[in-house]
Amino acid sequence: MAKEFKLTSIRLAELEQELHYLKTTREQEVAEHLKEARSFGDLSENSEYDEAKNEQAQLYGRIAEVENILAHAVIIDDEEADDTIGRVGLGCTVRVRDLDTNEIEVYAIVGSQEANPMELKISDDSPFGRAMLGKAAGNTVEVDAPMGVLRFEILSVERTV
Numbered sequence: 001m002a003k004e005f006k007l008t009s010i011r012l013a014e015l016e017q018e019l020h021y022l023k024t025t026r027e028q029e030v031a032e033h034l035k036e037a038r039s040f041g042d043l044s045e046n047s048e049y050d051e052a053k054n055e056q057a058q059l060y061g062r063i064a065e066v067e068n069i070l071a072h073a074v075i076i077d078d079e080e081a082d083d084t085i086g087r088v089g090l091g092c093t094v095r096v097r098d099l100d101t102n103e104i105e106v107y108a109i110v111g112s113q114e115a116n117p118m119e120l121k122i123s124d125d126s127p128f129g130r131a132m133l134g135k136a137a138g139n140t141v142e143v144d145a146p147m148g149v150l151r152f153e154i155l156s157v158e159r160t161v
Contacts, residue, residue, distance in 0.1 A: 004074045006111030019066045030056050088132040093158045099151040
């Protein structure tokens with residue numbers, strides 16, 4: 001069974017736009033680079049040609065990757081069941097207080113394809129994401145991390161999708 005990719009509708013649109021760009025504009029650019037590199041003569045010692053072929057392979061690899069994601073995408077829908085309202089799930093923004101440092105952070109819980117810890121977008125597959133799923137404001141959550149157990153209090157949960 002193929003892996004499902006959980007995406008927001010915004011991320012789905014971004015991937016569709018990227019695929020369109022890769023298959024049209026970018027593919028033509030790479031083809032032009034190949035054509036130009038061929039014109040330099042002997043292909044066996046032509047580093048420009050080798051570079052252009054590598055660029056083409058990377059392009060086709062990315063196209064295949066995006067097509068696979070789109071083919072197996074599961075859209076995170078805001079039309080969740082009533083019993084999940086107020087609980088942490090995909091597409092939620094969670095405001096938490098670290099019980100050890102008393103620092104407050106706000107995280108978005110997203111699918112693995114959208115995760116970016118630098119932007120505080122945390123995957124539901126991560127230890128933090130898994131620990132938060134299904135919890136509500138007021139709950140205390142323990143996260144098993146490589147550096148030990150981290151404890152958080154959930155201050156608020158908002159649906160953002």
